[in-house]
Amino acid sequence: MRALVLHGFGDPTVEEVPDPVPGPDEVVIDVACVQPSVTECMLIAGDPVAMHDVLAARLAAGPTRFGGHEFAGVISVAGPGSGHAVGDRVTAVETAACGTCAACRRDRPDACPSPGVLGFTRAGAFAERVAVPAKSVVTVPDGVTAAQAAAVQPLAGALHGHAIAEVRPGDSVLILGAGVMGVLHTQVARHGGAGLIIVTGRSPAKRRLALAAGADAVIDATEDVHAAVLEATGGIGADVVFETAGGMPSAGLAGTSTLELAAQCVRRGGRIVMVAVLPRHASAPLGLLRERAVALLHPRSGAGGYSPGGSAFEQALRLVRRGYVDLDCLVTHRLDGVDALPKALEITRDKAAHAAAGPAQVSIGPWDAAA
Ligand SMILES: [Zn+2]
Secondary structure (H helix, E strand, O other), X not given: OEEEEEOOOOOEEEEEOOOOOOOOOEEXXXXXXXXXXXXXXXXXXXXXXXXXXXXXXXXXXXOEOOOOOEEEEEEXXXXXXXXOOOOOEEEEOOEEOOOOOHHHHOOOHHXXXXXXXXXXXXXXXXXXXXXXXXXXXXXXXXXXXXXXXXXXXXXXXXHHHHHHOOOOOOOOEEEEOOOHHHHHXXXXXXXXXXXXXXXXXXOHHHHHHHHHOOOOEEEEOOXXXXXXXXXXXXXXXXXXXXXXXXXXXXXXXXXXXXXXXXXXXEEEEEXXXXXXXXXOOOOOOXXXXXXXXXXXXXXXXXXXXXXXXXXXXXXXXXXXXXXOOOOHHHOOOEEEOHHHHHXXXXXHHOOOOOOOXXXXXXXXXXXXXXX
């Protein structure tokens, strides 16, 4: 089969590799659609984000398969005890706890220190076929497209973020950033009973997307956001702030200034959810947070940490199928064939330069099991 092989940082090629050989508790999925995550794009480019050192060590040893955990496909090989059948349309939770460590034995798979991660610790879906543990497979309901199912992992993350924020009916919600996570959090907040929803964004196109996603008001991120939020909330600030804008400026993100902004805009005793991924030793306004008794909450990273059984994925797919959440609005670039993977990485890494709302998706194989 053909698959993406990384020869060095910034040097991905598509070439012939051996077909995946499934283990006893695994299935093989023919990939229908896959999209790169921003983190994968940054790692492939050589940016010093989490896992960079692991990938650097692997590349020093030679070319390696890397990436591909947001995908959907059709099962082509399934053992009798797998609970799945050939022809099933599926996606998969990318992280699987090891099952044997002290945390796993105490029924805390979310605390497993060495989980298997699709595309990181094992070959992922930047390929025509991928083998995954049967327990990680999530069935995709009829009526959901391959493109939607491939994009469901970040939506599951937004559901998790909404849950840990304990958003109550009528709570005012401020979402910093109108990128993919900002738009998904907006839709989840709207569906989840939030009251006033305010979203900030730098570009008019992104602010329009946020309004269409259910925001009551949008604020130009280059203007005085703090003043606008105080005015909109009667002078007290937002009950909950989702910080989705911070991160490495080299990836088009807002650095650490947005956490400071979040600490100013949240009400006393409110909650901030740090969706953005910051460098390990990024600075934080701890005195301000303490003074205002603000809770700073961190979602678990990796869907396996918050959805080891796939329930958040199943709920995300349900919301898409019922039309409560629109994932199609985030897909502006669709490419065809496995050979387009390097181009998809290039577009997703610099979405602004390509006027892309979300990751570039690549259609690889058929979705209709009968095809
Ligand atoms: Zn474990």
